[in-house]
Amino acid sequence: MNQELNNVIADFQSISLQEMDEVKLLNRTDTKFVFTKSELASLLKDSTKDYKVLTINNQRYSTYKTLYFDTADYEFYLNHQKGKENRFKVRIRKYIESSLCFLEVKNKKKGRTLKKRIAISDFQTDLDKESCAFISQCLNEKKELYPSLWNSFSRITLVNQVLKERLTIDTDLTFEINGKSKNLPNLVIAEVKQERVSRNTPLVSKLKARQIRPTRMSKYCIGCVFLKDDLKYNSFKEKMLTINKLTA
Secondary structure (H helix, E strand, C coil): CCHHHHHHHHCCEEECHHHHHHHCCCEEEEEEEEEEHHHHHHHHHHHCCCEEEECECCECCEEEEEEEEECCCCHHHHHHHCCCCCEEEEEEEEECCCCEEEEEEEEEECCEEEEEEEECCCCCCCCCHHHHHHHHHHHCCCCCCEEEEEEEEEEEEEEECCCCEEEEEEEEEEEEECCEEEEECCEEEEEEEECCCCCCCHHHHHHHHCCCCECCCCHHHHHHHHHCCCCCCHHHHHHHHHHHHHHC
8 A cells, every 4th residue: 555545544533343343234235436546545535534444453454365156157157247136146255354254145136235144264165064054045045166266355444424334445456266366456446335325425425526436346257257268258348348447
């Protein structure tokens, strides 16, 4: 992170992981915005009185590592590519600074995201019996799942001081599978998480003023397009052009 951005983040009041429990938003609407890291500091500069920043062990950046799972024929990816309204993602996510690790199942249905998760001790490339049972319960069916993509990134998490709203800001994205990797160090994916969609909150208003428009963007699908040559990606072509333009 550059010094200007570090200085801006230092000006926010902090919020602890325990205080964040009040804004879990496991059933929510998600709105994503994609832009470059060079725009981030100025975007956040005038928002220090509106948001608090998640702070863990005096760190205001969190490191995330994720292992996604899919069927042998990439059913979850293809459902997203086809625009299926009721679709799932299965992943293990580790929060490096806090050493927490969760198996998570995300269900995107009619514009809302419902996330269910259980704590596990660490990554499992071979899902154990308890993990398989949890996934089957969430999916309402049993599926044979395999590791499909590793992903890591740095995250800044902001919590609105008044409204029930969180903003996650992901940078330094890296994707890897089967010895292939792709780094996107200058890309920012910001995600606004709310109970109901609102374009009038402080940071969303700033994004709108800069003509940074909402963009449907899945880190899982992006990584698969970059690293899996044999997958269809017709519906992602415009998004990939946007990413390539921003990271050129």
